[in-house]
Amino acid sequence: MLNDVRELRTAKGLSQQGLGETLGVSRQTINAIEQGRYDPSLPLAIRLARYFGKTVEEVFHAD
Amino acid sequence: MLTEDRTGASTAPRPWASFCSRWSVPIICLLAAGGYLGVFAARGKVWDGLATSGIMLGYGTVLLLFRRRSEIAAVLSGHRTDERRQQINLRACTFSMNVIAVVALAAAFADLARGRDTGAWGVICVVGGGSYLAGVAIYSVRA
Numbered sequence A: 001m002l003n004d005v006r007e008l009r010t011a012k013g014l015s016q017q018g019l020g021e022t023l024g025v026s027r028q029t030i031n032a033i034e035q036g037r038y039d040p041s042l043p044l045a046i047r048l049a050r051y052f053g054k055t056v057e058e059v060f061h062a063d
Numbered sequence B: 001m002l003t004e005d006r007t008g009a010s011t012a013p014r015p016w017a018s019f020c021s022r023w024s025v026p027i028i029c030l031l032a033a034g035g036y037l038g039v040f041a042a043r044g045k046v047w048d049g050l051a052t053s054g055i056m057l058g059y060g061t062v063l064l065l066f067r068r069r070s071e072i073a074a075v076l077s078g079h080r081t082d083e084r085r086q087q088i089n090l091r092a093c094t095f096s097m098n099v100i101a102v103v104a105l106a107a108a109f110a111d112l113a114r115g116r117d118t119g120a121w122g123v124i125c126v127v128g129g130g131s132y133l134a135g136v137a138i139y140s141v142r143a
Helices: A005-011 A016-023 A027-034 A042-051 B015-042 B046-066 B071-076 B083-113 B119-142
Strands: none
Touching (some): A005 A027, A016 A027, A016 A042, A027 B083, B015 B046, B046 B071, B071 B083, B083 B119
């Protein structure tokens, strides 16, 4: 699924490793989400969105 | 280490889960190595025992050394605290079970066609099919 995780992460000056550690997932998982290879579970999507101060719909784009 | 993100969700693994995740596969490799050595030694084949236990110890050591660098090693070593790694493990298990089912069914039919008893292949088919049925029934109710 298309998303703005990479843009939001780089805007915060965070590495994939750093964001992964903050959210309790691996660096590879953050990379897979950013590339659209992996759709996170609803709890992780909500945690990601809240971390960036946005809603899930603002971070992830179904269309 | 306890970490807290802005959502308030704790991301720290439970100590027991963390210990199991980190050491279960190396311990299993160690036990398997000892088991192989013991069984082969009892049959008088000490060198075969040393070779097979060496393979198990080598496998465990490689996983232990590379689990931080390689995701494959991390999943194989049982370090599956991450939801995507859990999904990878589930898919790999499903794939592996499908391959085993196909091989067991083919071997069982081949044995039947030759006029033999299906033997161990038949047992694998019955146990595999039965456990799948039980799993579907249990998880349909619980999920």
